[in-house]
Amino acid sequence: MTKLHVPVSLAIALAAIPAPVTAQPVDFAAVDASIEAGDFEQVTSVVIWQDGEILHEAYYAGDAETRRNTRSATKTVTAMLVGAAIGEGHLDSVAQPLFPFFADRGPNLYPDPRKQAAPIEDFLTMSSLLECNDENQFSRGNEEKMYLIEDWAGFALDLPVRGFPAWEPKPGDRPYGRAFSYCTAGVTLTGAMLERATGESLPDFARRTLHEPLGIAEPEWQFAPLGFAQGGGGAGYRSRDLLQFGRLLLGKGEVDGVRVLPADYAEAMVTPKAQVMPGFDYGYLTWLPTFEVAGEQVPTYAMNGAGGNRVTVVPGRNAVIVITTENFNVRQPHAITDRLLTEHLMPLLD
Known part of the structure; x- marks a missing residue:
């Protein structure tokens, strides 16, 4: 497993993303050991950000530069x-x-x-x-x-x-x-x-309006047979790039004082617009689950992808948790991510 020993790209540096802490808190050691032991099948990375700093960053496959196929995220x-x-x-x-x-x-x-x-x-x-x-x-x-x-x-x-x-x-x-x-x-x-509508390819428009303002490296896009980029899934992003998207949702369209999306639209993205099932709502291509954590009901926003890949925003804790996996051929992968998230990671937030 690689922890915090990988080079940080110039793009990330320019985005002013807080540097990871130099020493891993003891609280996370048991979680890392459990992930490495395969208790959550094939989790590949975890990044936890709260109140302006990265609390924990660990890679169990690949490193910080690896593009993660997060599917429908x-x-x-x-x-x-x-x-x-x-x-x-x-x-x-x-x-x-x-x-x-x-x-x-x-x-x-x-x-x-x-x-x-x-x-x-x-x-x-x-x-x-x-x-x-x-x-x-x-x-x-x-x-x-x-x-x-x-x-x-x-x-x-x-x-x-x-x-x-x-x-x-x-x-x-x-x-x-x-x-x-x-x-x-x-x-x-x-x-x-x-x-x-824009007259640009999706990768070009995304690079100009999202990726460059957020310091996100060029992802690995999937393309339809007729050549246009697949907006429905499959783009490969680094774990820290996914963190930036979570921070954008948390900041209602703004990160580090930079306005990236219109505030009213960003607010609408995380406002219930449809019901997936009783107690589980949906915004603009954003999941709005509420989890029970240590007896408390905790509302979240989420980018979800097959295999249990997930970017979870916890607005009440001013936190973002990125979990990437390769659990594509595993039974109930989302339940595995839920367990890691609610029983092991969210309880460690302040």
Whole structure:
């Protein structure tokens, strides 16, 4: 395991990220030993930041420069980029319809005025009316079916409108008036929309509006077969880069006095907009779970990715915890991360 002995890049230095403490607190030794012993399967890094300093930084595979494939944590970055596009005037607001950005493609399958009118906010909240559910293998919009074809944007545009049988409540009968359905294709389409709205590739726009202001190194992007960057997942970031995204959520669009996202948009990102399940809400491509820690209910914001990869923001503790893993073929990887987070890491925060 590597701890705090890796070089820090110039980009990180310019971002004025607080240097790690030179001596690891004794409290973290037991956690490190447990992770190294495989008690949490294949955790690859942990970074804990609180009140302006890094309390703990440990690498159990790779080092500080290793790009971590955090899968769907990229979705939260895409939501941030929507905010940046609004801030620069490329988009009017989240109320702007998304489908008209693809009008040059001609009619899509299952034409419906509700598809044409669907606002960007519906895609940010995983609540568009497209029949798309990654948790249902029979869904026409299931993510795995998208990867079988060349035109990923067309895949999403051609989806039919979702139906609501009698045993399933309609959006208007649910909290926040939305029906949550986890849909990677919709976020992929949102990333493609951003390229059309801004006139820049997603990597170029992200570099200019997010990465450079935050001191984030160029990630390893995934690309669709037709060439546009995948906003729905798979970008590889360093663990410290993920920390910066968490700090951006914590600071409501501002880090170290630098305003990166419009304040009202950043606030909306972490405000409940849809309900995943009772007691578990969702903002703009950002999870809003509340955990029980030592008998206390602790609200958090989170960037989540497959394998239990997670950036957890604990606003009540002014803290950010980054956990990266390679638990992609492990049963219940998110539960493993939950256990590490709530039983071992969050109790160590002041």
